[in-house]
Amino acid sequence: MPETAAGVTVITIPPPTANGPPHVGHLSGPYLASDIAARAAKARGEKVLVVAGVDVGQNFIATMAEVQGVDVDGMITKYRAEILDAFERGRIHYDAFVEPQEPAYVRAMAGMARDMVESGSVPMRAVTLHACTDCGRTLHHSYVAGSCPQCGNAASGGSCERCGGFTSAETLIDPVCDRCGGAPLPFLATVPVLRLEDYREYLTGLWLRAELPSRVRDLIAHYVSAGLPEVPLAYPTNWGIEGVGPLAGMRIDVYAEVGLAWLYGVAKALGSEAGSLDACVQAWGSVKDLWQFHGIDNAFYFAIFWPALFAAAGLDRAPLRGLVVNEFYTLEGKKFSTSRNHAIWAHEFLATEDPAVVRLYLAWGRPDRCSTDFTHVSFEAFRERVSPLLAGAGGAGPLPASLLAAERQRGERALGLVGFDPALAARSLLAVLAAGETNPGPVLAALTGAEVA
Numbered sequence: 001m002p003e004t005a006a007g008v009t010v011i012t013i014p015p016p017t018a019n020g021p022p023h024v025g026h027l028s029g030p031y032l033a034s035d036i037a038a039r040a041a042k043a044r045g046e047k048v049l050v051v052a053g054v055d056v057g058q059n060f061i062a063t064m065a066e067v068q069g070v071d072v073d074g075m076i077t078k079y080r081a082e083i084l085d086a087f088e089r090g091r092i093h094y095d096a097f098v099e100p101q102e103p104a105y106v107r108a109m110a111g112m113a114r115d116m117v118e119s120g121s122v123p124m125r126a127v128t129l130h131a132c133t134d135c136g137r138t139l140h141h142s143y144v145a146g147s148c149p150q151c152g153n154a155a156s157g158g159s160c161e162r163c164g165g166f167t168s169a170e171t172l173i174d175p176v177c178d179r180c181g182g183a184p185l186p187f188l189a190t191v192p193v194l195r196l197e198d199y200r201e202y203l204t205g206l207w208l209r210a211e212l213p214s215r216v217r218d219l220i221a222h223y224v225s226a227g228l229p230e231v232p233l234a235y236p237t238n239w240g241i242e243g244v245g246p247l248a249g250m251r252i253d254v255y256a257e258v259g260l261a262w263l264y265g266v267a268k269a270l271g272s273e274a275g276s277l278d279a280c281v282q283a284w285g286s287v288k289d290l291w292q293f294h295g296i297d298n299a300f301y302f303a304i305f306w307p308a309l310f311a312a313a314g315l316d317r318a319p320l321r322g323l324v325v326n327e328f329y330t331l332e333g334k335k336f337s338t339s340r341n342h343a344i345w346a347h348e349f350l351a352t353e354d355p356a357v358v359r360l361y362l363a364w365g366r367p368d369r370c371s372t373d374f375t376h377v378s379f380e381a382f383r384e385r386v387s388p389l390l391a392g393a394g395g396a397g398p399l400p401a402s403l404l405a406a407e408r409q410r411g412e413r414a415l416g417l418v419g420f421d422p423a424l425a426a427r428s429l430l431a432v433l434a435a436g437e438t439n440p441g442p443v444l445a446a447l448t449g450a451e452v453a
Contacts, residue, residue, distance in 0.1 A: 007288040008047045010266055010319070011038045013094060014294050015053040015258065018075070019064040021082040023343040024374060025336040027090055028362040029326035030293035035092045036363065037291065037324065047288075051265045052087070053098035054080050057254035059239040060142040063179065076101075082347050089350035091359065096269035098261050105264065106241055108274060112260045112313070113233060113252050114245040115277040117192050121312040122233055124246060125193045129235070130169040134182030138237040139169040141254070143179055146172030150222065158255070161328075164219050164299030166229055189236055192247060194256075196228035199308040202318060203228075206307050211322030213369070216299050223304060231255075231305060255301055259309040281314040289321035296327055327367040331374050344374070356390055357383050365406070369421070370413055377402045399435030407431045411443040422447065 013034045016022055022031070038050045056076055065072035087094075099105060116122040130139045137143045144157040149171050153162035156178060160167050169175045175184050196203075207220055223229070233256040234243050240251030267274040267283035274280050294302050302323055310319070328335070336343045350358060361382045365372045381400040399407065411428030414421040425443055432440045444450070 008049050008270070008286055009041065009289045009291065009321075010262075010287050011041075011048060011050045012262055012290070012292045013050065013052040013092070014292075014298070015055040015098070015100075015261070016083045017055040017058045017060055018079040018083065019058065019061045020338050021079055022086045022346045023331075023336050024346055024349055024358075024362065025329040025331065025343075027086070027092075027346050027358075028329040028366055028372075028374070029295050030324070031087070031092055032090065032359060032362050033324055033326065033366065034293040035090075036359075037293070038093070049096065049266065049269055050094040051096045051098065051262065051269065052092075052094035053261060053265065054083055054100060055254065055258065056080075056100045057240050057252070057257045058141060059237070059254070062239045063142040066179075082345075086346035086350065089347060089355060091355055096265055098265035100257075100261065104275075105261070108264050108276075108280075109241050109252060109257055109260055110244045110247070111275075112264070112277040112280070113192070113243060113247055113256065116233075116312055117246050121314075122192045122194055124190050125230075126188050126190045127193060127230070127232065128170060128186050129189050129191075129232075130175065130184035130186050132177035132180060132182040133185045135177060135180045137177060137179060138235050139175060139177060139184055140235055140237065143177060143237075144169045144172065144175050144184070145178035146175035149173055159297055159300055161297040164215070164296045165222070166231070166300045166305075171229070191235065191250065192233040194231045194233055194305070194308060194312060196223075196231065196304060196308050199311050200224075200228060202311045203304065203307055206318035206320055207303075209318075210320050212303065213323065213325050215296055215327075216303050216323060216325055219299050220303055223300075228304065255305060256309065258301075259306040260313070262306075263310070263313060277313060284315055284319065287319050290319040291322050291324065292320065293324045294326075296325055299323075299325065327369070327371045329365075329367045329372055329374060332376070333373055353383070354387065354390075357386055360386055375402070378406065399431060399437075404432060404435055404437065408437075408441055408443075412441065415443065415446055 011034055014030050038048050041048045061076065062072060065075045117124060132139055141157045148155045148160035148163060148165060148167055150165040151160060151163040153160055155167045155172065157168050169184055232253060234247050234250040234252050237251050240254060241257060243250040243252055263280040264274050267280040270283050270286055272279050272283035292302050307318055307320055331342060334342060361379055381402045407428045411425045414425035426447060429440060429443045429447060
């Protein structure tokens, strides 16, 4: 192991799924934030390893190819290129990139999953799964739809976008096949299962030490009370890496694959052969801290599932130091939607706009503690104000009305009990006052304690 690897801080960029190009909503969340954090840490002289990749294991990819009537391999190639184009144009840098289609990677994923089963850390168990009565698909991830058992939001298998909780055909309310609408038919299957309750003590210690936002802690509290679920690590299905040994005839679950991919990618970047589970775990002994960036919709996996998977893999010290989580970013008040073409594709937008301005705008409007909204009027006003500043032209004059309202609202939200952030409120207040606003609202009185007429 290289001496320079000792005490490294790992920052992970979540792998975008190659079922579509990234839009500016994606950039506003973990992708831009992880890059900004890594740049700042490196500027402080810290040893940082940024790991990126692309996800081709989600069956959402197979679903998208089927919907579009295109060759799935060609579609993956196209969207992978657009993802990397958006990263390059957006100045999102990384130190290591995990290539999920390399033969060595595929062998490593299959071998690591096999090793966990054969070591006994992940037992094979007979569990009840569901298949579609009409098309026969095993109902998981994009193949199943229903309502979240925790918050009632419409959800696919995997996780709930609204609350970040775990969802599956076994837990969803009124599940149906999301490909043909068929009813679910239960069947018994013997599959590898990660029993999260077995790692309750390990996870509790991690949760006490890690920097976690309140929404994530709320989700953890729910599972601590209701019980930690059991999660299959492979399914009898038609998409994903083929299992070997005791997993022959199954495909490795994409969430298990992503976690193992981080073990593999970091180990390889640190100089390990990374050919086996033991080699990857040994290489992680050089990792001091792990910081992960993600959206609220994947909170269950980042806060609960992947730490437990790392423990099952053999990491006796929980490396997670903190999670940086974003809420949803909307476009003109509505959710970004590929099917309705309600989106601004990142690679196209960055090809016509100054990436410095785009990065600043998305950082300024980041959906950190609450959802925020991209509007064309707001971006154009921001660009007009900020471009001269970046060019060294000095002050840009009064704050435009389209930005003033957003700054006032941001300052007021920053003083809520959840996510209390007086520094952000002060920043917003100063911007409002600098614009000549005579009625800055309740933030002035709250911060200064002064009576406001």
